[in-house]
Amino acid sequence: MAYLKQLKKVSEEEMRRFVAGKTLPAEAVRPGRNPEPATPREGSGRSEFRILEHVEKVRKVGRNYVTQCSSCAQAGHDRSGDNLAIRIDDPRFYKCWAGCTKEMIREALGCPIRVRQED
Ligand SMILES: [Zn+2]
Numbered sequence: 001m002a003y004l005k006q007l008k009k010v011s012e013e014e015m016r017r018f019v020a021g022k023t024l025p026a027e028a029v030r031p032g033r034n035p036e037p038a039t040p041r042e043g044s045g046r047s048e049f050r051i052l053e054h055v056e057k058v059r060k061v062g063r064n065y066v067t068q069c070s071s072c073a074q075a076g077h078d079r080s081g082d083n084l085a086i087r088i089d090d091p092r093f094y095k096c097w098a099g100c101t102k103e104m105i106r107e108a109l110g111c112p113i114r115v116r117q118e119d
Pocket residue numbers: 069070071072073083096097098099100
């Protein structure tokens with residue numbers, strides 16, 4: 001019985017394939033239209049934080065950029081806008097002369113450092 005069922009199934013599939021072959025063209029041949037572009041996955045994975053993309057009005061002072069520390073600014077300080085120094089040759093390094101931590105600065109910029117609990 002099982003053998004018969006299998007037989008039947010195969011022939012059904014063959015039949016379907018045969019029919020599909022007959023009716024394929026109308027469905028398969030479409031004008032060469034590009035599919036909708038997928039959402040760009042910019043910075044997928046670990047994207048690097050670039051502080052220069054988050055601060056305004058940087059000035060060059062010596063080997064650093066100097067700008068307002070957003071953490072200080074949130075507290076109503078740094079009105080002269082020169083507390084935060086960012087290394088020009090490596091903007092990953094920045095320092096607030098008023099003593100704000102990296103975490104405070106990132107938080108104030110709206111890009112808090114995600115802390116991983118693994119110690
Ligand atoms: Zn600060």
